[in-house]
Amino acid sequence: MIENRIFNFSAGPAVLPEDVLLQVRDNLLNYKNCGLGMMEMSHRGKEFTEIIQDTEATLRKLLSISDDYAVIFTTGGATNQFSMVAMNLLGGATGNYINTGVWSKKAIAEAKKFGEVHVAASSEGDSFSSIPTNIDLSNNAAYLHFTSNNTIFGTQFSAEPQAGSTPLICDASSDFLHKPLDVSKYGLIYAGAQKNLGPSGVTLVVIRKDLLERIPENLPIMMDYRTYVDGESLYNTPPTLPIYVVGEVLKWIDAQGGLVEMEKRNRNKAAVLYQAIDAGDFYRGTAQKGSRSVMNVTFRLASENLESLFLEKAKAAGFSGLKGHRSVGGIRASVYNAFPSQGVDALVEFMKEFESSNG
Numbered sequence: 001m002i003e004n005r006i007f008n009f010s011a012g013p014a015v016l017p018e019d020v021l022l023q024v025r026d027n028l029l030n031y032k033n034c035g036l037g038m039m040e041m042s043h044r045g046k047e048f049t050e051i052i053q054d055t056e057a058t059l060r061k062l063l064s065i066s067d068d069y070a071v072i073f074t075t076g077g078a079t080n081q082f083s084m085v086a087m088n089l090l091g092g093a094t095g096n097y098i099n100t101g102v103w104s105k106k107a108i109a110e111a112k113k114f115g116e117v118h119v120a121a122s123s124e125g126d127s128f129s130s131i132p133t134n135i136d137l138s139n140n141a142a143y144l145h146f147t148s149n150n151t152i153f154g155t156q157f158s159a160e161p162q163a164g165s166t167p168l169i170c171d172a173s174s175d176f177l178h179k180p181l182d183v184s185k186y187g188l189i190y191a192g193a194q195k196n197l198g199p200s201g202v203t204l205v206v207i208r209k210d211l212l213e214r215i216p217e218n219l220p221i222m223m224d225y226r227t228y229v230d231g232e233s234l235y236n237t238p239p240t241l242p243i244y245v246v247g248e249v250l251k252w253i254d255a256q257g258g259l260v261e262m263e264k265r266n267r268n269k270a271a272v273l274y275q276a277i278d279a280g281d282f283y284r285g286t287a288q289k290g291s292r293s294v295m296n297v298t299f300r301l302a303s304e305n306l307e308s309l310f311l312e313k314a315k316a317a318g319f320s321g322l323k324g325h326r327s328v329g330g331i332r333a334s335v336y337n338a339f340p341s342q343g344v345d346a347l348v349e350f351m352k353e354f355e356s357s358n359g
């Protein structure tokens with residue numbers, strides 16, 4: 001047990017499983033008793049080779065990823081993937097993009113530097129409170145890109161959009177591994193680790209190998225997916241500590257019962273929170289009901305003053321990270337895989353008390 005731990009609702013970097021933190025602490029000082037701390041070992045040594053291979057193997061097991069796909073570890077966050085996807089796979093053609101908020105827009109802005117963008121659907125008209133259902137694909141596009149979970153607006157796709165005959169590309173940074181996923185529907189999936197997978201500093205990319213043939217020559221070496229696939233993510237020094245921690249988180253997910261169990265827990269946590277929000281009109285969910293995220297639960301109170309008071313009292317009561325993204329305000333409770341259900345129950349209790357003293 002870690003002492004004085006509070007409930008951390010941060011959107012990212014976010015809560016990690018306590019068991020993982022304790023395990024990491026010990027190995028940080030002396031990795032499996034080899035006499036070296038985890039951060040002090042060569043990325044080409046036996047220990048780290050095992051770590052990176054195990055991490056990939058556990059991911060492949062959790063998602064049943066076939067040999068048609070490569071798994072790579074990159075840096076620069078999901079933000080760098082906005083550029084890399086377009087540099088590698090757009091080839092001056094048109095990319096279909098679904099615009100569901102801040103992160104989608106950033107991906108679109110990068111793609112425009114390397115080709116044309118066709119916005120196949122957008123929820124900007126309703127302030128990104130929903131997931132669009134009518135998707136108008138441009139013919140002959142290179143791919144369809146979407147953001148599976150909109151961390152800031154609290155909306156989430158409940159199923160993959162139809163990409164026609166083109167590869168489906170997904171920014172899954174804030175919901176990767178929150179439930180089982182059929183990787184074979186995708187051309188490429190990327191996710192920064194610091195929401196649902198581990199610490200910041202590493203980004204996981206799962207890419208269908210045939211797409212590598214589309215990559216133009218002469219890309220900067222670290223922007224070319226082939227560098228990572230051919231070099232098994234070891235062309236240069238990778239972020240060894242983040243990869244190790246991700247590996248431990250993946251093993252933790254597996255030990256808990258895998259993605260089926262994660263989905264069950266996540267659905268329960270989100271249901272308890274949305275029920276509390278919907279119980280009266282003191283709290284108002286910002287995402288439309290059919291589009292609500294099970295990862296980031298966003299809501300508002302009657303005024304910004306009341307929201308400030310809510311955040312202040314919540315902090316005093318031992319809850320952290322509840323402030324909505326600076327671009328939208330309001331309250332956001334991020335309840336990723338590692339967030340404990342006791343924290344959700346405690347927040348709901350707090351919300352009831354806050355309402356009765358301020359309603």
Ligand SMILES: *Cc1c(COP(=O)(O)O)cnc(C)c1O
Nearest residue numbers: 077078079103151171173174192
């Ligand atoms: C956080 C986030 C990003 C940005 O991630 P960085 O690691 O900061 O580049 C991109 N997309 C989504 C969906 C996110 O939640």
